Amino acid sequence: MAYDDKIYQLGINYTLAIxxxxxxxxxxxxxxxxxxxxxELQRHLVGISPKVLTKQLRQLEADGIVSxxxxxxxxxKVVYGLTAAGRSxxxxxxxxxxxxxxxxxxxxxxxxIIHDSSEIF
Amino acid sequence: MAYDDKIYQLGINYTLAIxxxxxxxxxxxxxxxxxxxxxELQRHLVGISPKVLTKQLRQLEADGIVSxxxxxxxxxKVVYGLTAAGRSxxxxxxxxxxxxxxxxxxxxxxxxIIHDSSEIF
DNA sequence: CAGGATCCTACCCGATACTG
DNA sequence: CAGTATCGGGTAGGATCCTG
Numbered sequence: 001m002a003y004d005d006k007i008y009q010l011g012i013n014y015t016l017a018i019x020x021x022x023x024x025x026x027x028x029x030x031x032x033x034x035x036x037x038x039x040e041l042q043r044h045l046v047g048i049s050p051k052v053l054t055k056q057l058r059q060l061e062a063d064g065i066v067s068x069x070x071x072x073x074x075x076x077k078v079v080y081g082l083t084a085a086g087r088s089x090x091x092x093x094x095x096x097x098x099x100x101x102x103x104x105x106x107x108x109x110x111x112x113i114i115h116d117s118s119e120i121f
Numbered sequence: 122m123a124y125d126d127k128i129y130q131l132g133i134n135y136t137l138a139i140x141x142x143x144x145x146x147x148x149x150x151x152x153x154x155x156x157x158x159x160x161e162l163q164r165h166l167v168g169i170s171p172k173v174l175t176k177q178l179r180q181l182e183a184d185g186i187v188s189x190x191x192x193x194x195x196x197x198k199v200v201y202g203l204t205a206a207g208r209s210x211x212x213x214x215x216x217x218x219x220x221x222x223x224x225x226x227x228x229x230x231x232x233x234i235i236h237d238s239s240e241i242f
Numbered sequence: 243c244a245g246g247a248t249c250c251t252a253c254c255c256g257a258t259a260c261t262g
Numbered sequence: 263c264a265g266t267a268t269c270g271g272g273t274a275g276g277a278t279c280c281t282g
Contacts, residue, residue, distance in 0.1 A: 005154060008150055008218050009146065011217065011219060011221030011222035012218045012221060013146070014225050015218070015220055015221035016140070016217065021255095026130055029129055029133070030126065038263075039263065039264085049258090050264080051255085051265085051266075051267090052254085052256075055255090073262095078263085089220060092216045096133050096136040096137065096216075096217075098132060099136055100131065100134070100136035103135065103185075104132065142274080143275070144275095159244060170278090171244080171245065171246095172245075172275085172276085172277090172278095175244075175245050176245095197243050197244045198244085199243085243282105245280100245282100246280085247278105248277100248278085248280105249276105249277085250277085250278105251276080251277105252274095252275090253273090253274090253275105254272090254274100255272090255273105257269090258269090259267085260266080260268100261267095262263105262266105
């Protein structure tokens, strides 16, 4: 009963602690598309400030979700990407996405969305 | 592509907004076991205060995850349960739980693994 | 017993400016 | 260009008391 449920809860809380940040899931999604440099990320995540971006990246890095690669020193060049764990985490986000899309549209069947790119970015 | 990702994000954010509260997922887990009265919930969710419990329940109710049933007026009796949407949401939490359990066990801190999930659902 | 009303604290995030 | 420092605000959540 409550015993098993607590174990159950541990995994959930662990996962939520990782993706809980405001931009964490968006970062994971973006880096899932392709590895990117901070400035590229910042362009995609409209509204994020450099400070917050760095902080969330650091946390994701500490959690083993994101990898950070530095190439060069004088013109700083850094590339962020997903680790294996990050890619598997991204898979689980699909579940949340699908559920959310279905609920948001008050629909019981999977939806197909056709969008203008202008509407998106 | 970027715009697939954006759509993707909407569903994720929608879902995270619902389960984002500190006790939300625990409440959903508990009510998944069986419908309960507030005081029972409070006993299971060790550390939660009545105010916060009520607040999170109200939010979950507003999101269509939790149902609230009142029987009687003078000795207040209320029972909370999961709606159909709540039960389906609980299903998706399993994904998070499994991923979290796996990741947590791969790190240095040893924790007990969930034994039999059939007992929980 | 359910749950509202207050007060209070901590933390997350945003804006901005700065450094190597 | 990557990342840091500083300041400030909004808010979730905790503690406590109170009521129908």
